[in-house]
Amino acid sequence: MPQQLTFEATDRLIRTPxxxxxxxxxxxxxxxxxxxxxxPGATGWxxxxxTMTGLxxxxxxxxxxxxxxxxxxxQDLxxxxxxxxxxxxxxxALGIERAAFVGNSMGGGVGMIMATKHPDRVSHLITMGSGVWGPAVVGPTGMSEGMQALFDAYEDPTPARFKRLVSVMCFDPSFATDELAAERAAAAAANPAHLRNWLDLMRAGRGADGFAxxxxxxxxxxVPTLLVHGRDDRTVHFELSLRTLALVPxxxxxLLNQCGHWAQLEHAETFNHLVHDFVSQN
Known part of the structure; x- marks a missing residue:
């Protein structure tokens, strides 16, 4: 049985150049x-x-x-x-030569940067709710529902805005709790400079530097690559993972049914098994 981890026991602050x-x-x-x-308000934890508890x-x-x-x-302009x-x-700084990368949404894009620009540092790439940017995120009809909710929460980080955001991210509404919305709103409000900087970078067309x-x-x-996507993702359509599948040898x-943008939370046990099997067998 995996040990239950806590934020306090695992927290570290790393200084790099x-x-x-x-x-x-x-x-x-x-x-x-x-x-x-x-x-807004996102953290690794x-x-x-x-995922950490399971692996x-x-x-x-x-x-x-x-x-x-x-x-x-x-990070600012x-x-x-x-x-x-x-x-x-x-x-x-951590003394790691090569690692497997697991990235949600933007995190998958960072993994792709590593796999293409620094492939000697990447043993495996696993993305979920990510992919190669295309019209399913921003197209003729505007941003996806999830991206619009995300922008709204950056501009006005209230619990109500975050309740809408977490509701859009999940297929199962039981995951979109008032407690989760309040936690993310508080985390965002604790760092208002991050909110302003993100909006500035996005409006200047710099929010996805390196992804294209x-x-x-x-x-x-x-790099061996596993793409995981929720069939019901309302933020990044699964079409973007199909585009990536066509590009990566x-x-x-x-593709998971009854799953939104957070496969690693909504289907945690399945996701952990997928990651372990992929890393151990490739």
């Missing part, structure tokens, strides 16, 4: 670096506590709060957003 990066770390074995999505008996699990979120360094550099510096180039380079990657796709 250019960043302050908060992580949660537990377990030993092959490293798995877990990267959250772009939502809030996205991946069940830390076999792997060195590191849930990263990226610069621009939580207790990590701010002056500094830009080089998330690949942040991860490389973090790996160097990674998408163009994906056909050349040889060593990719496979698992």
């Amino acid at each position: 250019d960043y302050r990066i908060q992580i949660n770390e537990a377990g030993t074995g092959h490293p798995i670096i877990m990267i959250h999505g772009t939502g 809030s996205n991946f506590a069940p 830390s008996d076999r792997y060195r699990c590191i849930a990263v709060t990226m610069p621009g979120w939580g207790a990590s360094s701010p 002056a500094t830009g957003r080089d998330q690949g550099a942040a991860i490389v510096q973090l790996m160097d 180039e990674a998408g163009r380079l994906l056909p050349a990657t040889r 060593r990719a496979r796709l698992v």
